[in-house]
Amino acid sequence: MPSQYSEPFPPTIEVFEMARAGTTAAQWTLTKTLRELKSLGTAQNRKTFTRHGVTGEQFGVSFANLGKLKKQIKVDQALAEGLWDSGNHDARVLAMMIADPSAMKTTQLDAWAKSVDNHVLAGQLSNLAARHKGAAARAAKWTKSRSELTSTAGWSVVASLARLEGEERPLGDEAIGEYVDRIEKEIHRAPNRTRYSMNGALISIGLGCPKLEKRALAAAKRIGTVEVDHGETNCKTPDAAEYIRKGRSAFGKKKKKK
Numbered sequence: 175m176p177s178q179y180s181e182p183f184p185p186t187i188e189v190f191e192m193a194r195a196g197t198t199a200a201q202w203t204l205t206k207t208l209r210e211l212k213s214l215g216t217a218q219n220r221k222t223f224t225r226h227g228v229t230g231e232q233f234g235v236s237f238a239n240l241g242k243l244k245k246q247i248k249v250d251q252a253l254a255e256g257l258w259d260s261g262n263h264d265a266r267v268l269a270m271m272i273a274d275p276s277a278m279k280t281t282q283l284d285a286w287a288k289s290v291d292n293h294v295l296a297g298q299l300s301n302l303a304a305r306h307k308g309a310a311a312r313a314a315k316w317t318k319s320r321s322e323l324t325s326t327a328g329w330s331v332v333a334s335l336a337r338l339e340g341e342e343r344p345l346g347d348e349a350i351g352e353y354v355d356r357i358e359k360e361i362h363r364a365p366n367r368t369r370y371s372m373n374g375a376l377i378s379i380g381l382g383c384p385k386l387e388k389r390a391l392a393a394a395k396r397i398g399t400v401e402v403d404h405g406e407t408n409c410k411t412p413d414a415a416e417y418i419r420k421g422r423s424a425f426g427k428k429k430k431k432k
């Protein structure tokens with residue numbers, strides 16, 4: 175493990191700890207959180223995450239354990255920023271789980287997007303960005319990015335917004351419909367992981383926006399098979415048209431039971 179994660183930690187982190195002293199979440203200092211993450215990591219998880227494209231420093235903490243930590247820490251923006259700056263993969267995932275969307279500026283989200291180095295982080299970033307007041311603007315900007323991972327995050331934000339209902343959704347059907355058109359035109363020439371994210375966005379639109387279901391389904395049929403290289407994993411790319419049809423059918427059965 176690189177020396178930056180062995181004791182003692184760099185003075186910059188010590189200064190960070192002192193600045194946080196006296197806060198309500200002081201028990202979860204940066205040092206303590208990194209130690210906890212390190213203790214929860216396993217060699218098997220590191221192998222699994224590596225197969226999924228994670229490179230660089232990582233402890234190999236399962237998402238189940240990261241979720242438990244999130245429940246304990248709750249929301250802590252200062253700690254999230256410290257974890258992000260550590261550069262460790264697991265720390266960055268946790269950072270996006272405990273970050274406060276209302277406390278983040280769009281410039282900070284953009285900066286995090288630029289430093290994302292794998293699609294796992296891109297997915298987590300989209301979850302955070304989707305809860306930000308500027309979610310619609312991030313989706314518009316990131317989906318046009320030349321960076322594969324930034325555009326991947328952008329289309330995942332579109333997917334998240336499509337699943338929102340009523341006033342919670344910052345985009346109307348017309349605006350989301352334009353994303354359907356873009357997906358159909360751009361998906362086959364988009365980068366690998368971006369294709370997967372676009373396919374997921376199309377499915378979410380078909381399932382989450384009743385007025386756009388037929389439009390999304392028609393686009394999915396015209397698009398056909400979406401080829402994505404998932405590397406040395408067992409992951410597969412779902413057939414969007416089939417997924418939308420089955421999803422709406424299941425939703426309809428649930429409504430009848432009610």
